[in-house]
Amino acid sequence: ERNSSGVLILHNGRIMAERYWSEPDTSIRYQNFLQGFDSENRAIEDVASAQKNITTALVGMSQARGFLSLEDSVTSHIGTGWSKAAIPQETAITIYDLLTMTSGLASDLTYETEPGERWLYNTPAYHFLMRVVSAATKKPRDVLTQEWLTEPLGMTNSSWTPRPWAGSDIAVGFSTTARDLARFGLLIQAGGRWDKGIIFRDTEFIEAMMTPAQDINPSYGYLWWLNGQEFSLGVTPQAVRRDGPLVPSAPGDLVAMQGALDRKLYLVPSLNLIVTRLGSAGSAGGQSFNEAFWRALMKAKQ
Numbered sequence: 001e002r003n004s005s006g007v008l009i010l011h012n013g014r015i016m017a018e019r020y021w022s023e024p025d026t027s028i029r030y031q032n033f034l035q036g037f038d039s040e041n042r043a044i045e046d047v048a049s050a051q052k053n054i055t056t057a058l059v060g061m062s063q064a065r066g067f068l069s070l071e072d073s074v075t076s077h078i079g080t081g082w083s084k085a086a087i088p089q090e091t092a093i094t095i096y097d098l099l100t101m102t103s104g105l106a107s108d109l110t111y112e113t114e115p116g117e118r119w120l121y122n123t124p125a126y127h128f129l130m131r132v133v134s135a136a137t138k139k140p141r142d143v144l145t146q147e148w149l150t151e152p153l154g155m156t157n158s159s160w161t162p163r164p165w166a167g168s169d170i171a172v173g174f175s176t177t178a179r180d181l182a183r184f185g186l187l188i189q190a191g192g193r194w195d196k197g198i199i200f201r202d203t204e205f206i207e208a209m210m211t212p213a214q215d216i217n218p219s220y221g222y223l224w225w226l227n228g229q230e231f232s233l234g235v236t237p238q239a240v241r242r243d244g245p246l247v248p249s250a251p252g253d254l255v256a257m258q259g260a261l262d263r264k265l266y267l268v269p270s271l272n273l274i275v276t277r278l279g280s281a282g283s284a285g286g287q288s289f290n291e292a293f294w295r296a297l298m299k300a301k302q
């Protein structure tokens with residue numbers, strides 16, 4: 001009903017349910033995100049804004065390796081002129097501000113307020129984080145991501161891919177499969193451990209990225225969406241607050257990667273569940289995908 005191309009549910013680290021649909025949507029928008037298929041004919045898709053959490057992990061790994069600090073000015077790594085703010089205003093913006101969507105910049109990168117004073121879901125500003133990481137580590141994003149994440153985790157169908165249909169401010173996306181995305185979820189839910197080794201060594205960063213990073217929108221961590229409290233859409237200068245949690249039917253400890261067309265990675269530590277969903281958007285029953293899916297899943301749990 002929701003035009004999914006793939007849904008995968010892991011329980012206790014093992015596949016509990018898995019289903020794929022070959023052509024969920026023929027629209028141009030979906031086809032722009034579809035990058036091809038793996039050897040088992042599972043879709044490889046640009047996961048839209050769910051890529052933000054891949055970037056968060058790379059920021060944390062960079063800090064753990066001593067390449068940067070969250071308190072660093074963005075300008076100290078990529079120079080001035082990356083925004084449309086005056087140089088003193090731009091220099092005041094830190095990596096932490098970009099991670100928490102509190103840069104004080106408007107979506108067109110003009111200055112609106114001091115960092116930390118306002119929460120705004122600002123994708124153009126976010127995209128500078130990978131430039132910071134690449135500058136700090138002196139490694140291109142493709143090389144860095146392969147060395148630190150996709151190769152160690154066996155994410156063989158995951159990579160950064162160009163978006164020829166998009167503007168220069170969001171011209172690169174992260175493409176993956178439902179299974180590869182679940183591997184990333186396993187790493188995070190295991191506190192950075194993979195197999196018998198440790199890939200992501202900063203457990204304090206992992207914990208912090210999945211807890212409220214500011215009190216303007218408590219449903220947001222370091223680019224992760226958090227359930228169990230009031231949330232904000234952040235689509236206007238005055239972030240739109242809503243009563244109740246992000247996904248009322250889901251457990252309160254759910255955290256999520258979310259992207260356009262309902263790309264999802266859900267983690268629920270209390271149930272040891274990891275869920276990935278790719279595909280296109282679809283409406284049914286007047287509910288959001290989040291609420292419809294979790295209402296059905298929690299009913300099945302009963």
